Amino acid sequence: MTRRRLLALVLAPTLLLGLGLGAALVVDARARQVDVDRADAVALRYEERLSHYREVVVRELEAADATDPDAVARVLARHRDDVPTLGATSQRGAAASPDYGAARREQSVVTAAMDRLDDVVVDTRAAQRYLVAARRALEVDPNALAPGTFVTSGAPLRAQLLPPMRTTLASFEAVEAPRDAAAVRDAVRRALTHVITEAEALAARLDAGQSGSFQYAEEYTAARTAVTQYEERTRADLREALDNVLAGDGVGR
Secondary structure: OOOOHHHHHHHHHHHHHHHHHHHHHHHHHHHHHHHHHHHHHHHHHHHHHHHHHHHHHHHHHHOOOOOOOHHHHHHHHHHHHHHHOOOOOHHHHHHHHHHHHHHHHHHHHHHHHHHHHHHHHHHHHHHHHHHHHHHHHHHHHHHHHHOOOOOOOOOOHHHHHHHHHHHHHHHHOOOOOOOOOOOHHHHHHHHHHHHHHHHHHHHHHHOOOOOOOOOOOOHHHHHHHHHHHHHHHHHHHHHHHHHHHHHHOOOOO
């Protein structure tokens, strides 16, 4: 066997191997592009569904009263379970498709913002129930309950003022306070307890033949301020969560 022929035999497998590797690389690149195209198509369909969903939800939320959590809750009840989901695709296509990656991130943002709005609506509803209880308690006027004539003993105070004030305090305490309503709870409790404590002390002084009076305006003013501030904060939280959705941070872009 000549040297030239031997060299040809050695090179031939190497050349064939190189041709086979090149063909494999071409086929793999084409298959990868097919996966990317499919992932892009899935992302496009998702964006189309999300755009339609956003149009419907935003229109209804804009028509709802932003200060009324029940109105917002009704919109969520109609559409919360219909949030579009991104379809599945191959792992390679998902990793290589920028459109699919963007859609996946957007889905995460949509879900988080809608969950946030849902949570805020629940919290605001609870806050409003507590605000009703607080205002009802503060509407009980100690001055209107006090004896309207000159008294010489504590009996009228014990009969006319103290029972309704104790009932008012008990009714207020029976309402569960939201976790962020501690300031309201404490302020209203302080105002009611102040009246009860001072009325008991005044009744004792009257029984002892002494005169006296007490003031409660400062405590009631502080309680009403706490109620107003809490209401404003809960409304702001609802407005912020709602704006995130309406601005596109929660229902597509």
